[in-house]
Amino acid sequence: MDTFGVIGPGAVGSVIGESLHTSGYQVTFLGRKAGEVYIERASASETAAFPVEAISEAETVFDYLFITVKGTQLEGIIPYLDKLTHENTVCILCQNGYGQLDKFHIPNAYQAVVYISGQKKEKVVTHFRDRILILPENPVTKKLKEGIAASNLDIRLSPDYRYEVWYKLLVNLAINSVTALSRNTALILEEEKIQHLCKRLIQEGIAIAAAEEIHFQEGITEEIMRIYAGYPPYMGTSMYYDIIAGKTMETAYIQGYLYEKSQTYGLDTPCLDAVYSLLLASEMRG
Ligand SMILES: NC(=O)c1ccc[n+]([C@@H]2O[C@H](COP(=O)([O-])OP(=O)(O)OC[C@H]3O[C@@H](n4cnc5c(N)ncnc54)[C@H](OP(=O)(O)O)[C@@H]3O)[C@@H](O)[C@H]2O)c1
The missing domain is CATH 1.10.1040.10 (N-(1-d-carboxylethyl)-l-norvaline Dehydrogenase; domain 2)
Known part of the structure; x- marks a missing residue:
């Protein structure tokens, strides 16, 4: 079974991790420090909790890494990428803006256009709406989409990315x-x-x-x-x-x-x- 990591358990990362976790995928949330992240919604009374591992302590090597720190925080996670990846690991950079990949040269990486709306305050993420990631259409992203088809993460492959x-x-x-x-x-x-x-x-x-x-x-x-x-x-x-x-x-x-x-x-x-x-x-x- 593929292993999934989410670096940056914030608004976007927690919702991605939750989508995979609740459908039975093996997903690890990686934050600055070990702890927990909670997801709440106005429409639901229950709050979901997920464990967070400290990225500095993590020893797993992942098949897929969703990088969901802000563009301004990318530099802080780059030193850890080597130990978290193997030569075929696929990184999905989930950030607003464009041009980050050119500056950081993350291997096997694609940037997603993110339509997930949420906000993190302290340890609590409020998810407002959407779970959509738009990616360029190619064999690697097609495999990812098929691989997580059982989850409610909506990966859309665009021919006009x-x-x-x-x-x-x-x-x-x-x-x-x-x-x-x-x-x-x-x-x-x-x-x-x-x-x-x-x-x-x-x-x-x-x-x-x-x-x-x-x-x-x-x-x-x-x-x-x-x-x-x-x-x-x-x-x-x-x-x-x-x-x-x-x-x-x-x-x-x-x-x-x-x-x-x-x-x-x-x-x-x-x-x-x-x-x-x-x-x-x-x-x-x-
Ligand atoms: N939120 C939205 O509605 C939304 C919508 C579309 C696109 N986006 C884009 O998505 C990206 C992520 O935004 P977001 O709103 O999810 O940000 P966020 O809630 O601030 O989440 C970023 C997370 O990354 C963590 N982080 C930062 N540096 C780290 C490090 N060195 N190691 C491990 N974890 C680290 C942060 O931890 P700390 O809290 O400890 O700093 C935080 O939990 C941004 O580019 C944003 O523009 C956001």
């Missing part, structure tokens, strides 16, 4: 930028000027995608704005929660990735350039 990556990048770009920089929740979408800024950011993202040969259909900006309009006013974004908590934001992998592409193609992206600069400035410490 780069489109999926860029769609999620566009969705993350505007709302993460405006909520993090204003240190305010989705409530700010009620302000017309913020709606206008979001549209400009999405349109600049679309132009960068086009330079990368990813073409979106007409009406995509309005579609993404409708997604934002569906957010409850009290809802934050991952970059908003990070900045409020004083944690490093995943700017490098969202706005930074897009900014570098814009520079490469010599595009005019004034809104992106401004929000990226301000996000960098917001994390400067003396």
Whole structure:
């Protein structure tokens, strides 16, 4: 039987681990320290508990490793990858943004476009919705999908994977930028000027995608704005929660990735350039 490891028992990792565990797969949750993680849902009264092993103590070698730490935390887990993997281990990087794999060179790795919504506070993960991972379609990911077919983890293999990556990048770009920089929740979408800024950011993202040969259909900006309009006013974004908590934001992998592409193609992206600069400035410490 294949062995599965989840590095980073947070919102995304715990839900992935839970999906595999409850269907009888052999899964180990690997965190900074040994302990437990709890998963709760508004719809269910019961809380599920899962043991967490300290990654530094782990001795198992895994066939599949889901890496679910944030992009900013990747460096901390790289030293452990050698002992946790064999030459055919498949790593699934489950993170927002793009470009991380180029920077870290994890062997046999694929980045998933993640549609799992949750939040971790202390040891408790609240799972709001979805269990979807979108991966590029190839023999390795097909084998993974077939191998975990009995679980409720919804692995979708996309023949147009780069489109999926860029769609999620566009969705993350505007709302993460405006909520993090204003240190305010989705409530700010009620302000017309913020709606206008979001549209400009999405349109600049679309132009960068086009330079990368990813073409979106007409009406995509309005579609993404409708997604934002569906957010409850009290809802934050991952970059908003990070900045409020004083944690490093995943700017490098969202706005930074897009900014570098814009520079490469010599595009005019004034809104992106401004929000990226301000996000960098917001994390400067003396
Ligand atoms: N949450 C969402 O709704 C959502 C949706 C789509 C995509 N994403 C993306 O998914 C990725 C993961 O986000 P998340 O929300 O699941 O983050 P998270 O809740 O903060 O989980 C990250 C987990 O990794 C652990 N970790 C950090 N460094 C570690 C290390 N060196 N060794 C072992 N464990 C370590 C953290 O432990 P500590 O708590 O001890 O730091 C935490 O439990 C991000 O790229 C995010 O943008 C999230």
